[in-house]
Amino acid sequence: MEQLSGRVLVIDDEAIVRDSIVTYLEDSGFDVIEASNGTEGIACFNSQNPDIVLCDLRMPNMDGLAVLQSINKSNPNTPFIVISGAGVMADVVEALRLGASDYLIKPIIDLEVLEHSIKRNLRQLRLILQNQNYRQQLERKNEQLEHRLEELRLDQQAGREVQKRMLPDPQSQLKGVEFDYHIIPSLYLSGDFIDYFPISADKIVFYVADVSGHGASSAFITVLLKNLTNRLRRNLRRQSSQEILTPDNVLSRINKELVDAQLGKHVSLFWGMLDLPKGTLSYSVGGQFPMPILCTDYGAEYLQGKSQPAGLFAAAQYQTYDKEITGNFRLLAVSDGILEVMPGESLAQKEALLLEWAETGQLAVKNLAKLLNIKDGTEIPDDITLLSLSRTDSI
Secondary structure (H helix, E strand, O other): OOOOOOEEEEEOOOHHHHHHHHHHHHHOOOEEEEEOOHHHHHHHHHHHOOOEEEEEOOOOOOOHHHHHHHHHHHOOOOOEEEEEOOOOHHHHHHHHHOOOOEEEEOOOOOHHHHHHHHHHHHHHHHHHHHHHHHHHHHHHHHHHHHHHHHHHHHHHHHHHHHHHHHOOOOOEEEOOEEEEEEEEOOOOOOOEEEEEEEOOOOEEEEEEEEEOOOHHHHHHHHHHHHHHHHHHHHHHHOOOOOHHHOHHHHHHHHHHHHHHHOOOOOEEEEEEEEEOOOOEEEEEEEEOOOOOEEEEOOEEEEOOOOOOOEOOOOOOOOOEEEEEOOOOEEEEEEOHHHHHOOOOOOHHHHHHHHHHHHHHOOOOHHHHHHHOOOOOOOOOOOOEEEEEEEEOOOO
16 A cells, blocks of 8 residues: 655644544654644644645634635645534535635544545645646756757858858859849758859859758758869869869769768759850759750750769769750759649659740749749748759850
8 A cells, every 4th residue: 555644734723633633643654733723723834834734614713714715825735624513514615615625524433534535635735746846847848948949040040141151142144144043941951052153264164952851961061062162163273173174073073072971961963064155065963853954946855864863872973964055045953842842743744844834934033932832931841942044145
């Protein structure tokens, strides 16, 4: 049987009744405090801090109801058992209304009934105190969580600002070619990244990257990618390496660095280089899907080419493809996140619709969110990126 004890305050003006209760409870293992009237009882309560109160209702000067109201006002969780004569049931009802936890009728013939009531109320008190403790712990943990979430939000905000600063200026013109882009992140930080820049008087490099996963870890890879391309550009300026002039060599370099870093991330990548005097687009593909769409006066088509994403396999091989581009053109490159929000039941249907949007001019940077029915605050399953480059007058 469960052994349950506690400090009991017994308040009763009848010495014989009080003594019998005190003796029995002490024999049962309780720590008992006794008081002969209400005023003394309240004083004992305030100084001795009992776990439970046992109080007669009918006492001179200060009755049990007044004692109950006083104790319940300052310590509402303290169990309060009232003892009442059979003729004062109206007072019992009032005591229960005021917060008494139980009542017993005088004379108490079987004191085991009293012991049972005390133990039951002590169990309830213990549960109440445990719940209060759990609630306080939960409140503290919630405060800590809110603090950490705020720190995380500030960190993500700072990270997002770093990402924005790494991106090129939108609506840029390089060597007569118009560049623009739109990135819609699924989280605050994006795993999609784009860049474009001239590498000589007649050549422009651009790329679209989609890092596996989401959030900060994926965004970190975009920083590595930006740093790598900056190194390749510096090497060209210093004439220490012309690696950046050959798209397949660039992808091989990116693949090696990601594999060696062992970060558990890979990148789907389209890397292109425009040679304006020659009118050619040289490009290499690392798992890019869907492929960029080239729109000319003759219609719209997907560029050809495929290979493995960078960062998965050390032995991955990449190829440079060449496409003639003369006169006016528009090249649209999207990340695969767009396929997850497009209408259509099959992948083939979505690819066909994407090609139709490109050919009719609906697939445009300024129109992307509206075209995909993405409103502010809308959650999307993956980052969505659109890079557009176009020439409307021959150079």
